[in-house]
Amino acid sequence: xxxxxEYTCHVRTCSASRVSDWRWLTVEAPEFTPxxxxxxxxxxAYNEQDPAVVLDELAAAADDLAARFGVLGPSxxxxxxxxxxxxxxxxxxxWLGQHTIHEGEHHLLDIRRAARAQAAxxx
Numbered sequence: 001x002x003x004x005x006e007y008t009c010h011v012r013t014c015s016a017s018r019v020s021d022w023r024w025l026t027v028e029a030p031e032f033t034p035x036x037x038x039x040x041x042x043x044x045a046y047n048e049q050d051p052a053v054v055l056d057e058l059a060a061a062a063d064d065l066a067a068r069f070g071v072l073g074p075s076x077x078x079x080x081x082x083x084x085x086x087x088x089x090x091x092x093x094x095w096l097g098q099h100t101i102h103e104g105e106h107h108l109l110d111i112r113r114a115a116r117a118q119a120a121x122x123x
Contacts, residue, residue, distance in 0.1 A: 002041065004111045004118070008054050009046035010037060011107045015061035018100050022068070024079050024093045031082040062104075069097045 002010070013035070023030035041047075076093060083091035091099075 001114055001117065002110070003047055004115045005049065005051055005054065006041050006046040007107045007111045007114060008051070008058060009044070009049055010041065011104050012054055012058040012061055013040065013044075014100060014103060015058065015065050018065055018096060024081050024096070025076060027081075029080060029082065029090070032084060034084045065097075065100065 017035060021032070023032075072093065077097070079093050080090045081093075082088060083096070
């Protein structure tokens, strides 16, 4: 189990990477590499980051992601790319947006669970 801060950093990183990598719109059938979530948590020292900064960056990444998806039409949302998770397969940009929201909601539950464990002295 990650700490609440590590989960928050993970959601921020996922949201920000979805904004910054728009090969979906510029390359025909792009291939994406795994983000290395566990390795990234260590390499980027998630648990040592300033929570206030992480929350500000998460809010900015979420706003950027919403703005980017907000202007896409059906043809753009139907574009596909090779996405590596949970198993490699072709995914649409619409799926990516829906998956990003789902993961954020899922990790909010993880954050709450980890915070309860910390408060109880278990984490």
